[in-house]
Amino acid sequence: MRYSEKIISFIEEHYHEDVNLDQLAEEIHLSISYISRIFHQETGGRLVDYLTARRIKQACRLLGTTDLPVEQIGIIVGFPNASYFNHLFKKVLGTTPLKYRKNN
Known part of the structure; x- marks a missing residue:
């Protein structure tokens, strides 16, 4: 399993919590700086953008x-x-949550 897959799995389980790099580093057994770098190398995206999305x-x-x-x-x-x-x-998304709700 690639590190990015482990990171994504962690985010899927904990996205609703106050996720931080310290927790992630401890869970995956990598340094904080390496987590961000390896995620970007393997996915082409930033970790914070994935969490937000x-x-x-x-x-x-x-x-x-x-x-x-x-x-x-x-x-x-x-x-x-x-x-x-x-x-x-x-x-x-280019719209507010309220407008999104009204239009969907």
Whole structure:
């Protein structure tokens, strides 16, 4: 199994938590700097972008299938606060979570 697969597996299990490189390094038994470098080499992407995309994907699912408030969805998927969730959601998808919910 490639290191990137182990990293992705960890993220899939913990994306909704406050994931940090220290936890990841301990879990995979690699240094913090090596984790970022090997992930980029093996996937072509940045670790933080993958984590953000995973959280946004789950947020989209929840926005489309639940009536939970947007703020609560942001927290459920691992964003520290509603404004940061709204900011990243709009940056990634070009629309706000509320508009996404209305259109989907």
